[in-house]
Amino acid sequence: MVSESFALGGRPPVRRLGYGTAQLTGPGYWGPRGDARDAVAVLRRAVGRGVTLVDTADNYGPSIAEELVAEALYPLHRLDPAVPVAEQLGALDELRAEGKIRHIGLDSVTAEQLQEALELTDIALAWLLHRSPVLCPTPGTGSLAHLEENLDAGAVRLTAEEMATLG
Structure with missing residues (x-):
């Protein structure tokens, strides 16, 4: 019997049949290849079909494959003022905390929206500390300001009500 998943590096298991992004770039892995919308559609379809391992490298393009993956899988270009910032950034912040994405970029935000987005990290860490007395979060940073936060x-x-709201 062939296993369908594999625990890659002790991380959560990935589907053994993944997707490689080298062919999304031009000849010799240099420059773009065709319409970026087609590449984004391919990536989204792969994930839609259950792919959990997407193999890419910054030298594909260079950087083109990684940019296409980011556009296809993490498309938050602007915050919607009608939807709470925490709701919009929550899933991305979870992926960042799990190490699946490194950074969350924001574009065209107000000072208030930026402040709320920055506070999400504090709340996420506080939530972890409240969840269990044996959890020891170890967020890393190269920034003194971020370390302080x-x-x-x-x-x-957090109150019991806030914990219930956060899940």
């Missing part, structure tokens, strides 16, 4: 999360106290 992360460590300040230890002082955030």
Whole structure:
């Protein structure tokens, strides 16, 4: 019997049949290949069919394949003022916390929206600390300001109602 999944590097299991992005770039893995919309459609279809391992590298293009993956799978270009920021960024923040994406980029946001997005990290860390006394989150950063924000999360106290709302 052939296993359909594999625990790659001790991480959550991935489907053994993945998708390689090299062919989304031009000849010799250089430059674009055709219409970017076609590449985005291919990537979205692969994920729609259950692919959980997408193999890419920054030298494909260079950087073109990774940009296409980002556009296809993490498409939050603008915040919708009618939807809470936490709702819009929540799933992306979870993926970032799991190490599946490294950064979340925002475009065309107000100062208030940016502040709320930054506070999400504090709330996420506080939530983890409240979930279990044996969880030890270890968020990494190269920024002093971000380090301060992360460590300040230890002082955030969430009520039972807030914990229920957050899940």
